[in-house]
Each structure stands twice: as C-alpha cells, then as structure tokens.
Amino acid sequence: xxxLNVNGVDHEVDVAGEMPLLWVLREELGLVGTKYGCGVGLxxxxxxxLDGQATRACAIPIAGLRGKVTTIEGIGTPAAQxxxxxxxxxxxxxxxxxxxxxxxxxxxxxxxxxxxxxxxxIDAALSxxxxxxxTYVRIREAVKSAAAKLREAHA
Ligand code: FES
Ligand code: FES
Numbered sequence: 049x050x051x052l053n054v055n056g057v058d059h060e061v062d063v064a065g066e067m068p069l070l071w072v073l074r075e076e077l078g079l080v081g082t083k084y085g086c087g088v089g090l091x092x093x094x095x096x097x098l099d100g101q102a103t104r105a106c107a108i109p110i111a112g113l114r115g116k117v118t119t120i121e122g123i124g125t126p127a128a129q130x131x132x133x134x135x136x137x138x139x140x141x142x143x144x145x146x147x148x149x150x151x152x153x154x155x156x157x158x159x160x161x162x163x164x165x166x167x168x169x170i171d172a173a174l175s176x177x178x179x180x181x182x183t184y185v186r187i188r189e190a191v192k193s194a195a196a197k198l199r200e201a202h203a
Contacts (some may be wrong), residue, residue, distance in 0.1 A: 049061070049062050050063065050065070050072075050110050050111065050113070052069075052072070052110070052113055052117060053116045053117065054073065054077060054079065054116075054117045054118075054119060054122070055079075055117070055118055055119060055121060055122030056116075056122065059076075059077060061076045061077075061110070063076060063110060065109060065110060065111030066109045066110075066111065067109065067110050068087075068105065068106050068107065068108060068109060068110070069096070069105040069106075069108040069109075069110055069113055069117070070082060070084060070087075070094045070105035070106040072110050073096070073105060073117075073119060079119050079121050081119055081120035081121050081149045082094055082095075082096055082105055082119050082120060082149060082150075083146055083147070083149060083150065084106065085106075085146070085147070085150075085178070086106070087106050088106065088107075089104045089106060089107040090176075090178075091147070091150075091176075091177070091178045092104070092147070092150040092151070092154060092174075092176045092177030092178060093146065093147055093149075093150045093177075093178075094106040094150060095149070095150035095151075095153040095154050095177065096117050096118060096119050096120075096153060097117070097118035097119075097123075097153060097156065097157060098113075098115045098116070098117055099115040099116055100118075100157065100160055101157055102153055102154040102156075102157035102158075102173075104176075105117075118153075119149075119153075120149035120152060120153060123152065123153065123156055130152075130156060131159075131194040131197045131198050131201070132152050132155045132156050132159065132190070132191070132194045133152060134194070134197070135190040135191070135193040135194035135197065136148070136152060136190050138190070138193060139186050139189050139190040139193065140186065141183055141186040141187055141190050142183065143179075143181035143182075143183050144180075144181050146180075147177060147178060147179045147180070147181075147183075148183075150177050151174060151177050151179065151183075151187055154173060154174050154176070154177050155170075155173075155174065155187070155190075155191050155194065157173070158170065158173035158174070158191070159191070159194060159195055159198055162195075163195055163198055163199050163202070164195055164199065165191060165192070165195060167188060170187070170188050170191050170192075171188075174187065174191075
C-alpha cells in the first residue's frame, strides 16, 4: 500500500512498487489527462509537477515517489484556468492535443522559476516535450503571453 498526494488530496493505492506513477494516476486514480507516449522518459507526454518541478511520471516507480504531485487536472479548471491554460486557448495552441497536457505542465514549471523567459529559455525548458503536430511556434507565443499576464498580476 502506498500513499501519495495528488492535486492536494491524499490517496492510498494497493499496487506493486514498480508500477510507474503514470499508471497509478491513469489506472488507479482515473486522472487520464496525463498521457502515455513513449514510456521511457523521452517524449514528455506524461509530465506532471513533483513539488512544482516538471517530472516524467512514466519514469518514477510508485515505491520511489517523494513529494506532492500536481497533474494537468490540478493546474486549473475550465472555470478557473491557470494563466498558461488561458494563453493556450487564446493562441489556439493545440492541434491533435495529445502532447499538450505535458507541454502545459512544463510551461507552468518554467514560469514558476522564470517570469520573463526568452525563446531560448522556452526551447530549453520544453526541449524534452515532443509534439508530432509541430505546434512549437504557437507554444512559444502562448508561454510569452502567459508570462506577461503573470508579471502583470504580480506587479
Ligand atoms: S511517456 Fe513519459 S516521457 Fe514519454
Ligand atoms: S498537438 Fe499533436 S502531438 Fe502536439
């Protein structure tokens, strides 16, 4: 039995210790916003925040999990969007959408430590997130727009 805190709520799960966090989230907790892409830490589709830091959920066995998890479901809701989510809609970033929860998670992580990222900062922070639809230009615009909104809100 393992206890994990996801989106501010403690959960107990009775699974094998080697089960990756990704499958605990999707199969045990029903949080299917976090996507399975490669399963080996290379595509970023499974990104979640672990104590605020973007982390690959496919690469963490549940027995090794330390810290609080925030999934895309915990970042914002349609009624209370995070600035990044609002910017994603404003810039119509998503194409097929599959990579986008991971992209949003990585963008939120970036903006929590850098409120004025350059193109190079954005590219570096999101370099581990792959988009087969090629939405990278719109992603950059949306991250900059969210950064400006966050700077205004905290001015
Ligand atoms: S599914 Fe985790 S990095 Fe690709
Ligand atoms: S929007 Fe299709 S993979 Fe990124």
